[in-house]
Amino acid sequence: MRTFAERLVGKSIKSIESGDPGYCISIILSDGAGFAVNTEVIARLPEAHEKLIERVSITEREVTLHLRGDGFMGISIDRERFPKVVEFFIYSDDEGMVVEN
Numbered sequence: 001m002r003t004f005a006e007r008l009v010g011k012s013i014k015s016i017e018s019g020d021p022g023y024c025i026s027i028i029l030s031d032g033a034g035f036a037v038n039t040e041v042i043a044r045l046p047e048a049h050e051k052l053i054e055r056v057s058i059t060e061r062e063v064t065l066h067l068r069g070d071g072f073m074g075i076s077i078d079r080e081r082f083p084k085v086v087e088f089f090i091y092s093d094d095e096g097m098v099v100e101n
Helices: 004-008
Strands: 013-018 025-029 034-037 041-044 053-058 062-067 071-076 089-093 096-100
Touching: 004 053
Parallel strands: none
Antiparallel strands: 013 025, 025 034, 041 071, 053 062, 062 071, 089 096
């Protein structure tokens, strides 16, 4: 089974939807898969047709989706900065489900 990062590479971000302020952001991918984020997100998004995820890097503090054209989406997983929020991703597609913490 491929990891969370491996499943994202090669897909495009179709849309980013926000829920009520302070709750979550949903990231919808081109194939209909997606995941929700409940912490700080920073992004530099290139043109609409250039949101292809080329690689994913994961550190102790951030998951970064590196997009074609110098774009990126950084998702904070810094538990020191957000001690009351335990971030994890539940990602599901035709291969099954992956939980990344």
